[in-house]
Amino acid sequence: EDQVTQSPEALRLQEGESSSLNCSYTVSGLRGLFWYRQDPGKGPEFLFTLYSAGEEKEKERLKATLTKKESFLHITAPKPEDSATYLCAVQETSGSRLTFGEGTQLTVNP
């Protein structure tokens, strides 16, 4: 059974203070690892898909990286508008279901 564990559960940063969120996973065969952002009262918003170890993707202040057992979401010089819950999910080669972690709630203070 696929397992996805995200850490930390919650992270509080000052504006401009860079940090990383972790997503460790267990899956029999990885088709893709997905990162989503979720704001309160809204559905998850797609950020990135990573397909193979060593792959990196960037979007504004966010950079996602992938190894064979975990993924990191690096946030460089965050702003208050980056405050949200960040969800990681894995997709197996055998299907299209996404298995999500519990998320990391990020708060960036001005």
Next chain:
Amino acid sequence: EAGVAQSPRYKIIEKRQSVAFWCNPISGHATLYWYQQILGQGPKLLIQFQNNGVVDDSQLPKDRFSAERLKGVDSTLKIQPAKLEDSAVYLCASSSGQNYGYTFGSGTRLTVV
């Protein structure tokens, strides 16, 4: 392009009552998913449709939950009878293929009292 539409946005019912949620996916998206997100947790897949056929309903509590997707477009998810533990946000998502990211709707927040 228009997003995934869901209604209602909020619903409060008493336990043992029934409730239905509606989803209209992005036009042309063949795959539709219903996820349940309990407060403080990640979304969990309930059912996946490919056009109007069920692909994966292994985590759907079939004694009380049912879903259909008529004509391969809109979908409804029903709970009958509801239990307190069904309180959650019900998210609908669609995709154009298994190699593409999902687009989620804003969800329906269900409270069972």
